[in-house]
Amino acid sequence: MKPLREAIRPTTIIRPEKLRTLLSLDLVVISETFQHTGSFKFRAAYNVVLNRPESEFVGVSSGNFGQALAYACKLLDRKCTVIMPHNSSKVKVDAVRSFGAEADLINVNEVSRVERLEQLREERPDAYMASAFDDRLVIEGNSSLGDELIDLGLDAIVVPIGGGGLISGTIEAFERANRPIEIIGAEPLMANDAARSLKAGHIIPNELEPQTVADGTRTLSVGNLTFPVIQRGVSSILEVSEEKIVDGLKLYFEHANLKCEPTGALSLGAVLQYPEQFRDKRVGVIVSGGNVDPTLYSQLLAG
Amino acid sequence: MKPLREAIRPTTIIRPEKLRTLLSLDLVVISETFQHTGSFKFRAAYNVVLNRPESEFVGVSSGNFGQALAYACKLLDRKCTVIMPHNSSKVKVDAVRSFGAEADLINVNEVSRVERLEQLREERPDAYMASAFDDRLVIEGNSSLGDELIDLGLDAIVVPIGGGGLISGTIEAFERANRPIEIIGAEPLMANDAARSLKAGHIIPNELEPQTVADGTRTLSVGNLTFPVIQRGVSSILEVSEEKIVDGLKLYFEHANLKCEPTGALSLGAVLQYPEQFRDKRVGVIVSGGNVDPTLYSQLLAG
Numbered sequence: 001m002k003p004l005r006e007a008i009r010p011t012t013i014i015r016p017e018k019l020r021t022l023l024s025l026d027l028v029v030i031s032e033t034f035q036h037t038g039s040f041k042f043r044a045a046y047n048v049v050l051n052r053p054e055s056e057f058v059g060v061s062s063g064n065f066g067q068a069l070a071y072a073c074k075l076l077d078r079k080c081t082v083i084m085p086h087n088s089s090k091v092k093v094d095a096v097r098s099f100g101a102e103a104d105l106i107n108v109n110e111v112s113r114v115e116r117l118e119q120l121r122e123e124r125p126d127a128y129m130a131s132a133f134d135d136r137l138v139i140e141g142n143s144s145l146g147d148e149l150i151d152l153g154l155d156a157i158v159v160p161i162g163g164g165g166l167i168s169g170t171i172e173a174f175e176r177a178n179r180p181i182e183i184i185g186a187e188p189l190m191a192n193d194a195a196r197s198l199k200a201g202h203i204i205p206n207e208l209e210p211q212t213v214a215d216g217t218r219t220l221s222v223g224n225l226t227f228p229v230i231q232r233g234v235s236s237i238l239e240v241s242e243e244k245i246v247d248g249l250k251l252y253f254e255h256a257n258l259k260c261e262p263t264g265a266l267s268l269g270a271v272l273q274y275p276e277q278f279r280d281k282r283v284g285v286i287v288s289g290g291n292v293d294p295t296l297y298s299q300l301l302a303g
Numbered sequence: 304m305k306p307l308r309e310a311i312r313p314t315t316i317i318r319p320e321k322l323r324t325l326l327s328l329d330l331v332v333i334s335e336t337f338q339h340t341g342s343f344k345f346r347a348a349y350n351v352v353l354n355r356p357e358s359e360f361v362g363v364s365s366g367n368f369g370q371a372l373a374y375a376c377k378l379l380d381r382k383c384t385v386i387m388p389h390n391s392s393k394v395k396v397d398a399v400r401s402f403g404a405e406a407d408l409i410n411v412n413e414v415s416r417v418e419r420l421e422q423l424r425e426e427r428p429d430a431y432m433a434s435a436f437d438d439r440l441v442i443e444g445n446s447s448l449g450d451e452l453i454d455l456g457l458d459a460i461v462v463p464i465g466g467g468g469l470i471s472g473t474i475e476a477f478e479r480a481n482r483p484i485e486i487i488g489a490e491p492l493m494a495n496d497a498a499r500s501l502k503a504g505h506i507i508p509n510e511l512e513p514q515t516v517a518d519g520t521r522t523l524s525v526g527n528l529t530f531p532v533i534q535r536g537v538s539s540i541l542e543v544s545e546e547k548i549v550d551g552l553k554l555y556f557e558h559a560n561l562k563c564e565p566t567g568a569l570s571l572g573a574v575l576q577y578p579e580q581f582r583d584k585r586v587g588v589i590v591s592g593g594n595v596d597p598t599l600y601s602q603l604l605a606g
Contacts, residue, residue, distance in 0.1 A: 012315065014337050017374075018398065033560040034317050071320075091557065095321065250597070254394065257336040257593030259562040290560030294553070298601040 001076060004144055007046050009035055011148050016256035023271070025278060028152060029252075031287040032145065033260055037095065039216075039289025040145055040166055041068035041132070047141025048130050049076045056127035058120050059083065060113045063092030064216055064289050065132035070101035081127075083116050089215065089293045108209050112220070133163025134223025142166050145286070146173020155281040156182035158267035160288045161194045161237065162217035164226030170286070171233030184277070185230070185237035186270035188212040188245065194222045194230065195237040203227055213242050213300075216263030216288065238277070244269035246300050252287070253301060261292040262300070304379060307447055310349050312338050314451050319559035326574070328581060331455060332555075334590040335448065336563055340398065342519075342592025343448055343469055344371035344435070350444025352379045357431035361423050362386065363416045366395030367519055367592050368435035373404035384430075386419050392518065392596045411512050415523070436466025437526025445469050448589070449476020458584040459485035461570035463591045464497045464540065465520035467529030473589070474536030487580070488533070488540035489573035491515040491548065497525045497533065498540040506530055516545050516603075519566030519591065541580070547572035549603050555590070556604060564595040565603070 014029040032040040041061075045068035049057060056079040059069040066082035073080035080101035084093060085108045096103045106116050121129050131138065142165050149157065150173065159167040167185050174181050187194050191210035197203045205221035212218065222230060230237075248265030251272075252258040267285035271278055317332040335343040344364075348371035352360060359382040362372040369385035376383035383404035387396060388411045399406045409419050424432050434441065445468050452460065453476065462470040470488050477484050490497050494513035500506045508524035515521065525533060533540075551568030554575075555561040570588035574581050 012337075016337075017339065018341075018401070021401070034315075034319075036320065038321075038560050098321070098324070253562060253597060253600075257341050257562050259556060259560055294556055294604045297556075298605045301597045302601045 001050060004043070004047050004050065004141060007075070008043050008144060011035070011145055013152070014256060014258065018255040019251060022255055025271070026282040028154065028282065028284045029256060029258065029287060030149060030284050031258060031260070033258070033264065033287055033290030037064070037067040037071045038291045039064040039068065040142060041065045041289070042071065043144050044138040044141035044165060045069040045072040048135060048137040049073055049078055051137050052128050054126065054128035055079060056124060057130050058117065058124065058127045059130045059132065060117050061132050063088045064291060067092060067095040067099065067291070069130055070096045070099035073101060074099045081120065083113055083120070085113070085209070085218070089291065091291055091293055095291070114220070131223065133165030134225045136225060138165045139168045139172060139225065139229065142169025143173040146170040149284060150174065150177045150179055152284060153282060154181060154284040156184055156278065157284040157286065158184045158186050158270050159286050160214070160217065160263055160266040161185040161187045161222070162263070163219045164194060164222040164230050166286070166288060167234065168226040168229040171229050175233065182235045183233055184270065185234050186240055186266040187237055188214045188217055188266065189239040189241050191217050192239045193220070195239050197222060197227060198231065198234070198237055214245055214263040214266050216261065217266070238270040238274050240266055240269040240273055244273040246303070247272055249300055258287065260287045260290050264288045264290060304353060307346070307350050307353065307444060310378070311346050311447060314338070314448055316455070317559060317561065321558040322554060325558055328574070329585040331457065331585065331587045332559060332561065332590060333452060333587050334561060334563070336561070336567065336590055336593030340367070340370040340374045341594045342367040342371065343445060344368045344592070345374065346447050347441040347444035347468060348372040348375040351433050351438060351440040352376055352381055354440050355431050357429065358382060359427065359430035360433050361420065361427065361430045362433045362435065363420050364435050366391045367594060370395060370398040370402070370594070372433055373399045373402035376404060377402045384423065386416055386423070388416070388512070392594065394594055394596055434526065436468030437528050439528060441468045442471045442475060442528065442532065445472025446476040449473040452587060453477065453480045453482055455587060456585060457484060457587040459487055459581065460587040460589065461487045461489050461573050462589050463517070463520065463566055463569040464488040464490045464525070465566070466522045467497060467525035467533050469589070469591060470537065471529040471532035474532050478536065485538045486536055487573065488537050489543055489569040490540055491517045491520055491569065492542040492544050494520050495542045496523070498542050500525060500530060501534065501537070501540055517548055517566040517569050519564065520569070541573040541577050543569055543572040543576055547576040549606070550575055552603055561590065563590045563593050567591045567593060
């Protein structure tokens with residue numbers, strides 16, 4: 001059993017000159033698209049499975065955490081079930097199954113993922129119910145990405161927010177290193193529960209799972225464990241339009257040779273929508289993952 | 304003026320588990336898509352401009368060498384003109400211009416690139432006519448990629464062939480290190496001048512520039528300097544169908560999160576078309592570049 005830092009792949013750092021010239025910005029792209037299973041989620045999933053004694057894991061995931069949990073369970077020889085919305089990307093469902101895990105597909109308009117998790121918790125009392133974000137082991141696993149960014153000399157880092165696990169890990173890594181930095185959340189405007197919660201001072205969930213193109217952020221709310229970390233550590237949360245998310249995805253394709261999923265383009269979308277916040281700074285944008293159906297991607301590129 | 308090894312970016316090594324599982328192969332992807340200007344050609348172009356005294360450079364290029372030469376000239380403060388087919392990818396023409404170079408667009412059915420080069424040679428006697436492949440400085444520059452591959456423990460490396468500059472550099476790097484390895488060329492079947500020349504024992508050019516989807520290989524023939532290196536150093540040259548090139552491009556997208564241009568997918572296409580040649584070997588496939596028009600890419604993905 002490899003320790004976390006040996007099991008993960010180091011992140012990919014890209015300084016794409018065409019994109020940097022186009023934006024007139026000292027931009028550093030931090031891409032987790034080549035991480036195991038194609039997103040940062042492997043860091044979290046592996047850390048959970050490695051540190052829990054259970055022989056079975058059940059995960060709730062819009063896709064990437066599911067793949068990551070399935071692969072971590074395969075590597076560490078555990079049983080795995082992933083609860084997924086029935087409209088998840090086909091590539092994500094296929095990937096979960098290819099790692100030997102069970103894909104438990106639900107219609108989120110009839111039963112929420114949390115309700116389904118409770119059902120399975122009763123059915124399988126010996127399994128560990130692995131949250132994609134609201135778990136200390138998840139935050140700790142994600143903080144390994146932050147550790148890799150400490151010495152990049154960044155003034156600001158922009159991080160996509162779904163459940164808040166990645167940004168919490170990033171915050172904790174910089175706290176641990178005692179290196180103050182501006183950490184900015186990027187959230188879809190149509191799934192802006194984190195921004196609303198931050199303003200209100202308490203968690204305000206979305207009523208339904210928002211159908212943003214950034215499908216990795218289709219969560220009802222940030223977590224009980226991630227929210228306090230976000231409250232103490234973020235400089236701001238920027239709300240990004242669907243259009244700017246897609247613009248980000250297209251710019252990565254055309255000017256950085258980077259294929260990413262819409263959720264991964266959230267951070268660049270924030271830079272495009274709020275350029276005045278980033279002027280004259282060295283800005284790191286985290287690309288959280290790269291898994292996207294070819295049909296959807298072609299449409300977004302051509303659209 | 305930075306020396307070559309400081310000016311280039313190290314190549315990106317990816318071991319994509321989904322693709323490896325799908326092919327049941329110990330596959331190592333060596334991607335130059337994040338190199339400066341998005342292809343390996345920057346290695347060659349920078350080495351040429353760095354080591355020549357002229358203040359003006361004229362290049363002949365289906366696109367990537369043009370971008371690379373333009374950017375190298377910008378970095379090293381020289382004047383640059385790039386002769387390009389009028390049907391080159393728009394992104395490639397735009398990129399050449401964005402680096403301050405002149406794009407000299409020609410209809411290759413009326414005047415060959417070589418003829419146009421001769422015209423410009425007469426018009427501008429003080430300029431250096433930079434070949435995209437048939438130049439010792441090009442081969443030497445490209446060999447810097449081979450240097451990075453010496454310690455990967457590969458049994459075989461598959462390298463796209465257009466003019467033969469990349470494979471010649473790869474061969475010379477392994478010769479220099481005295482590390483025998485199987486080096487296999489991958490060439491489009493419809494642009495198979497290198498394969499035909501190798502069989503014949505002398506250079507047999509294409510009659511017209513072949514309109515393969517792998518537009519980086521639309522050259523009339525391998526070069527006088529590259530051909531002898533190919534003759535002494537390649538194990539074989541595999542002729543790849545247009546279909547397998549596109550299959551390679553799609554597999555990179557779906558199972559490796561890698562955006563590449565069709566020419567970059569030639570080496571994986573060869574592995575798909577001739578699987579028996581690679582069984583039980585650790586195989587490195589070089590992805591030569593990533594620059595491709597979004598419209599073409601969408602069509603290839605969806606097709």
